[in-house]
Amino acid sequence: MALHVYNYLSRTLESFEPVKPGRVSLYVCGPTVYDHSHLGHAKTYVAMDVVVRYLKYLDYQVRHVRNITDVGHLLDSGEDRVLKGARRHNLEPMEIVETYMMSFFDDMQALGVQRPDISPRPSGHIPEIIQWVQALIESGAAYEVNGNVYFSVEAFPAYGKLSNRKVDELEAGARVEVRAEKRHPADFALWKRAEPEHLMRWHSPWGEGYPGWHIECTVMSTKYLGQPFDIHGGGLENMFPHNECEIAQAEVLHDTTFAKYWLLAGSLTVNGVKMSKSLGNFLTIKEALTLYKPEAIRYFVLSSHYRGPVDFSRDALQAAQRGIERLQNTVLQIHRRMQSALPAGTAVLADVSSLVDYRDAFEEAMNDDFNTPKALAVIFDMVKEANRQLDEKINLSMGSLAAMDKQFRDLAGDVLGILPAELPESAPSGELLDGLMQILLDLRQEYRAARDWSAADMLRNRLALLGIIIQDNPTGTTWHIES
RNA sequence: GGCGACGUAGCCAAGUGGUAAGGCACGGGUCUGCAAAACCCUUAUCCGUCGGUUCAAUUCCGACCGUCGCCUCCA
Structure with a gap:
């Protein structure tokens, strides 16, 4: 059987046929960098990493794009994640971004997650974003009110096709207060007006502001992968509204499909509940790496199917x-x-x-x-x-x-990435260490020959306290340093 | 309320219309002075509950119970 993938767009298993034979273009929604990443991020990106690695194994030429969101998202309190961090530490927002972006890259490298070919950031794509928003306004799919620009969901009848939602039904839920200036409650922001205290701001035709929450992925994926591109990946929890909005922004302007296959990874849970920043039930990747080998974390993630959850x-x-x-x-x-x-x-x-x-x-x-x-x-x-x-x-x-x-x-x-490039082939060498160990092993061998077991065991135990493990094999005694 | 996922051995977790992969742990064994490590073997009459379809269901259908995700911050 050739490669088949479960496409969330059709909710069926489909034969994988890339737009251009032999090539695969893939976009994965990346993190907002305002804090250290936790194991939940590891699950999504390890799962996507294996998708990329297997495509390469199949000899596809892969272009892998994964964004780094660096313009902040709103918290419940209405605060911007990045700005909150910046204020707390009296830093420039971009200093926060730099710190945690590097932290994320370090974590991914430690986990053996291959670097994407491009890691675009919205702060570097403001002109493209503005251009796209303008095109949406000109097409009638978006409108400006008081320096804010909103996408009109009524302009895109297919809105909800990925997450199987109908706009009318969304109103039934207990929702946060609707901004009165929106024409429809489900309309979402493309461009936000920057309030005076907002540090991250750019000039735009609608005044000083910053991009909305979903536009960056549409703009940057299209810029580097074209339309349609093959695979859009990410975490399942972003299917609605984020992925849905990506589709709407793209397809309302173009006749082509935005992305052909949607591969979404299930969440990491703790005692059945999603690991997340807001719940506080998280273990950072750095903490986890002090406890377990990176290959063990990957094996743990890969031991359940990527679409399902995995319980930590x-x-x-x-x-x-x-x-x-x-x-x-x-x-x-x-x-x-x-x-x-x-x-x-x-x-x-x-x-x-x-x-x-x-x-x-x-x-x-x-x-x-x-x-x-x-x-x-x-x-x-x-x-x-x-x-x-x-x-x-x-x-x-x-x-x-x-x-x-x-x-x-x-x-x-x-x-699968569960074998390190270098296995510890032999004990660390060094003339001094080797010589000392040889003396100790010879000494212990004399004790053993004399059947002085307590002395032999004492030597073994004291070396073990130092992390040096002695093993008696049929072919002789070996030693290694505990990893 | 709407949309969706899941419930398989002590734990984690695949899977199939014809009777249950794999990992960990447990137990037994090989090796060893004893260990450790390593290796080998074994471990679910049964797949949440109750019905239905079928020659046959854990696998399809329905109801119910339970757990969880999303519904405009979230990988």
């Missing part, structure tokens, strides 16, 4: 950590065998024939709307098979070992 708990992360250690240990074993294998050994068919089946099964899982839990099951079947061979066959050939290694690198490494 210490137990779940701990389980992921253990699982990842088993996987990495197997690959490490393969590497160790390769160090002692004869370089000229070619692959033995009987040893590697199953690799093709595993790769097929992996691709089949991923082709089915990026079913990472199923793909992970294939990876662990491979782990079991590799271990069996490592146990049963003392002299696996270099070719066989290399083929196994490549398979793990390709699937678990390149696509």
